[in-house]
Amino acid sequence: MNSLPTARFSRYGIFIAFAAICLILSLSTPRFFTVGNLLIIGTQVSINALLAFGVTFVIITGGIDLSLGSMVAVTGVVAATFAHPDTYPLAVPILAGLGTGLLLGAFNGLVITKSKVPPFIVTLGTMTIGRGLALILSKGRPVSNLSDTFNFIGGGNVLGIPVPILILLVAFVICSMLLKKTILGRYMYAVGGNEPAARASGINVASVKMWVYMISGLLSALGGIVLTARITTGQPNAGAGFELDAIAAAIIGGTSTSGGTGTMTGTMIGALLIGVISNSLDLLNVTSYYQQVVMGVIIIGAVVLDGLGKKTE
Numbered sequence: 001m002n003s004l005p006t007a008r009f010s011r012y013g014i015f016i017a018f019a020a021i022c023l024i025l026s027l028s029t030p031r032f033f034t035v036g037n038l039l040i041i042g043t044q045v046s047i048n049a050l051l052a053f054g055v056t057f058v059i060i061t062g063g064i065d066l067s068l069g070s071m072v073a074v075t076g077v078v079a080a081t082f083a084h085p086d087t088y089p090l091a092v093p094i095l096a097g098l099g100t101g102l103l104l105g106a107f108n109g110l111v112i113t114k115s116k117v118p119p120f121i122v123t124l125g126t127m128t129i130g131r132g133l134a135l136i137l138s139k140g141r142p143v144s145n146l147s148d149t150f151n152f153i154g155g156g157n158v159l160g161i162p163v164p165i166l167i168l169l170v171a172f173v174i175c176s177m178l179l180k181k182t183i184l185g186r187y188m189y190a191v192g193g194n195e196p197a198a199r200a201s202g203i204n205v206a207s208v209k210m211w212v213y214m215i216s217g218l219l220s221a222l223g224g225i226v227l228t229a230r231i232t233t234g235q236p237n238a239g240a241g242f243e244l245d246a247i248a249a250a251i252i253g254g255t256s257t258s259g260g261t262g263t264m265t266g267t268m269i270g271a272l273l274i275g276v277i278s279n280s281l282d283l284l285n286v287t288s289y290y291q292q293v294v295m296g297v298i299i300i301g302a303v304v305l306d307g308l309g310k311k312t313e
């Protein structure tokens with residue numbers, strides 16, 4: 001295979017694949033390109049995309065975060081605990097959930113930078129800790145009886161647009177600007193591209209890593225709050241497997257597993273592609289077992305293309 005077309009496809013293939021799949025589905029499934037179905041896809045994608053934005057920062061620096069799903073559970077339980085009717089203002093459960101995610105993310109970053117233990121191991125441990133904390137705080141039971149104001153975050157509409165989609169769009173803009181327009185964003189690419197060189201040039205590598213894990217925790221908490229409000233209960237077992245979908249969205253969207261490369265636009269398209277494929281398979285009555293196989297093939301294909309693209313560079 002010629003190297004130049006391979007490199008170009010690895011860079012733009014996600015956009016081509018997304019457009020081609022949407023075109024095929026619009027022709028084969030009349031229900032696909034309806035406003036109602038597109039809003040359903042957007043709502044379903046929103047939580048995965050929020051987590052994927054966070055892990056994109058982490059992967060760009062050469063790390064990984066496996067604790068995303070557990071953070072969704074524990075932050076959702078914490079938020080739900082403060083979201084009962086006639087107790088606290090809406091800001092309290094939101095800040096409690098976000099604060100919990102921020103602390104867990106800081107814990108990840110602190111252990112990784114101070115102990116030099118690989119991120120895979122640290123976040124694997126945090127994944128277990130988070131799930132345990134969710135079960136302890138909830139006593140193993142769903143936290144229910146949430147206020148209507150809180151539930152509006154996950155189930156409400158503004159001008160006909162579901163609130164989760166609006167939250168997703170705001171997060172996308174902020175994350176894109178953080179990555180493209182700030183010094184911290186440039187440092188993330190530098191650390192992931194060549195950590196020794198970044199350190200030699202005066203970049204505080206430990207500080208950059210702390211920030212990316214804290215941001216990842218914060219966005220996971222935001223996903224946990226949206227999910228809790230959407231299902232109207234704080235579920236200690238929520239978020240199982242979410243980390244894999246989020247990492248898949250980032251990788252499919254072009255974020256290199258070896259660090260130094262990635263965009264929020266690519267991650268957004270990756271998350272949408274996963275959502276569209278899942279939705280289309282549902283419309284075609286394909287069972288969830290086959291859907292997992294299809295998703296695995298797509299992830300492997302994305303990683304293979306990433307590897308081929310790296311070789312040509």
